[in-house]
Amino acid sequence: MTTTAGGASRTNDPVPAADALARYALPASHPVEEAARRAVLRAAEHLLARQHAEGYWKGVTQSDVAYEAQDLLLRRFLGIRDERVTAATGRWIRSRQRADGTWSLVHDGPGHLGTTIQAYVALRLAGDRPDQAHMLRCAAWVRSSGGVAAGELTARIWLALFGWWSWDDLPEVPPEIIALPARAPLSIHSFNSWIRLVLVPLAVVSAHRPVRPAPFGIEELFAPGGPPAGPAAAGPHGGWEGAFRRLDRVLRACRGATPGPVRRAALTACVRWILERQEADGSWGGFGPMTGYAVLALHAQGFPLDHPVLRAALGALEDSAVWTGDGMRMTETVQSPVWDTALSVTALADAGVPAGHPALLGAADWLLTRQTTRPGDWAVRRPRLAPGGWSFEFHNQTYPDNDDTSEVILALRRVAPRDEARVDDAVERAARWTGGMQSRDGGWGAFDADSTGTLVNRLPFFDIGDYCADPPTADVTAHVVEMLAALGRRDDPRTRRGVRWLLDHQEDSGAWFGRWGMNHLYGTGCAVPALVAAGVPHDAPAVRRAVAWLASVQNADGGWGEDWRSYDDPAFAGRGPSTPSQTAWALLALLAAGERDGSAVRAGVAWLTGAQTEDGSWEEPQFTGTGVPGVQALNYGLYRHVFPLTALGRYTRRQNTGAVSARSAPN
Incomplete structure (x- = not known):
């Protein structure tokens, strides 16, 4: 990759946002709402312009x-x-x-x-x-x-x-x-x-x-x-x-x-295992650091540098490089096109971009080409489950995950595709795969089912604490529950068990732990919309406790932020300088809880609109993504754009939750 740190844009001009957005049915009721509508227009324009010609979006990932x-x-x-x-x-x-x-x-x-x-x-x-x-x-x-x-x-x-x-x-x-x-x-x-x-x-x-x-x-x-x-x-x-x-x-x-x-x-068995998992782009799992370890292992085993496997791997590492405009070179530990594209489609749909807009159609077509078609390591625990998930990266057939799969399904249900039967088939295969990946306790982990062992955390091989396994987490479980609700499956036993898992794992403060985003603001921003989408009423105790917690940690400037140290020190839970993505997560929870006209939402919306830059985006140097809690933080380049647009879109469109569909769910 030879892009700047800001990412590349599509080569064909998108339809201007002013022409693409659906008109509002009612006039703005407050100056904050009027400002939010202007912010949505500018943000949608900015995001549409960032779509790549192939149909995907991708921000630059920093660590x-x-x-x-x-x-x-x-x-x-x-x-x-x-x-x-x-x-x-x-x-x-x-x-x-x-x-x-x-x-x-x-x-x-x-x-x-x-x-x-x-x-x-x-x-x-x-x-x-x-x-x-x-x-x-x-x-x-x-x-x-x-x-x-x-x-x-x-x-x-x-x-x-x-x-x-x-x-x-x-x-x-x-x-x-x-x-x-x-x-x-x-x-x-x-x-x-x-x-x-x-x-x-x-x-x-x-x-x-x-x-x-x-x-x-x-x-x-x-x-x-x-x-x-x-x-x-x-x-x-x-x-x-x-x-x-x-x-x-x-x-x-x-x-x-x-x-x-x-x-x-x-050693021969280890090398065979490594070779079987190399992806089409030469990487392992689309991860730069893991690809580096594989290169070291194969070279130590005697593979020459001109071996096709190592040539492809070194090419993948080079493709992860980002050359900035001022002569510097950074490397992306992982690239996030599937995740970014799904979130971008949802954000634009929430902003009022019609389901048949060319940008959304192009994104749907591209996402369909990235669905996994063969079993990966997940099949060890689910050998009879047919593949159908999505991964985070450009090329990763071995490690699809429940999080990406759920967000892609949610995005595809917001599009009126050219080939409806093709999309319905892809969604149904993905939903079956995700449902089959539910763990015995009712929750979902990211990549594996029932990966709940604790002995591996005690081995001296690694020093990353309690994150050597892949147990269910609130954020992933919430996204799956929200997806199942969007498909009209509120009453499915899997959905009900997922709801129960979320209710059982709410913390005493009223928040939920965020495994893949920083931290309780992310977990709560995922859990509340999912619970409401699955039929939990606004006045349910779990929802009210979450609302009260969010109000208690709102900053004086109206925004929300959470410090990285919250993973180790509970005193930092929900505490930190306001950021666009974390403010948006809090707003998504409050909007889903029916708090649209409350003072906390109004102050948060005012902070977001006031923080928007001239080009319609937001600045966010803070790292709000999480690779490993307390060990690896990530700055996903599109978080500062997609989440504020999603929150402001739902606020201006008076839409409580994103678990909606542009079309009826497949049978």
Whole structure:
């Protein structure tokens, strides 16, 4: 990709929003409503202009700079370092450094040790000297924070590739894990989908323990006293954590005793597993970091760089690069065209764009080409379920998810397509697939069904807390429930069980936890519209408690925001500077709850209209998307556009919930 950070637009001129939007039946009743109508017009114009010629929308996804650093480390490891790429990536990393010398996971967040270590090494690769002021500040902060030894596991894995950290001081990941039965508590299928894409390649890499000559030393990043004996020797002695620490020591001791034929067979099985999951664009799951691990594994196993598999993979990594207009280069950890397109269609429909508008028809046609047609890893737990879901990315047949599938169905039901039978067939297949992915407790996870094991969170392979599995979450469950309601299936047993799951998982405050968006504002903004769409009345206690919580955390300026730290500290729940996307999420919940004419909604709408820029969009440097709570935050480039337009559209159109259909549901 060679776009700017703002994204590309379609090559053919869209129908002007002034001509595309349906007229309002009633005059505006208040100056705030009049301003909101003008904002909707400008926002719709802006979004229509951003559609790509092929019919999709896609914003640029930003995350912390660890992934740019890993890109440079991978290139150095493979011997394909490019001076232009290195210099441009270095400029990007340098531009994101905080005044104290650190790098954060989020905009205006505190320094993060693992990301800072990787960024420092990347800048050394880019030519920065350790005696430069910004590097001295960084190294001093790293040492004061415990040094490399205290950094996150991912950073130490990348350092081990160059001998800056010892493989002996990393957890043992035996490739023989590939042979465990799928239903075994610690099989690879006990982990969530994206962890599997790291775990299996990492097992191959750790079996080979490759090391390239280090281009320089990084002694300045080690705290006084040097590294400890190793993470396996640390940690609690009792409970599951202690048991797994002892297991790691056993695996380490058995490493040299594993019969050669057994180890070779395990490595062959791991490589076969990796190769079977490469996507059409050369990536693994459409994820840049996971593709990097797969490249490392295959190269360690002996695949030359000119092998077709690695050529395709390196091409996919290059396609994830975004060159900014000022000579910097960033990498997208993941691209989001399916998600962005579904949300854009819904936003434009909520704004009053007719169901037969060319932009919506083009989007529907494009979405239909992205429906998955073959079983993926999800079929291990649902072997008799026919495929039919959608994934997040351009190419990802292996890992469709319930969230994207639900949002695509909701979007397709807002369009009057050229081929109605084709859309109805696609929607029905997708609805059956999503229904079949319901977990036993009534909720839905993102990628797998019944991925609720907790033992995997205790293994020393990863240090991401309780997110190694894929249990049901409120945001995903809410989107599925809303989708089923839009298809006229309120009374379906699956819908009723999903509603019960949501009601049972409302927090004492009245909010819902947000797994894939930040955080309780997202979870609540998903849950309330879904419950109302499924028939829960406005005066139900759950809805009233949610309304009361949203009112209690509204900022004095009228907007809403939630700090990233809410994932670790409940004091930040619903608290933070106002942002467009988070304000929109709060408004979506309040509108669904029947609060359109209340003071909280009016103040929130006024904040959104006042924050709109001249070009009809909104500015949002904050990261409001979530990859892993507390570990990886994301800034999705279209969130600042689609969610405010959706909220303002529903406000001006007096529409309580988005779970509506332009056409009758299929039989």
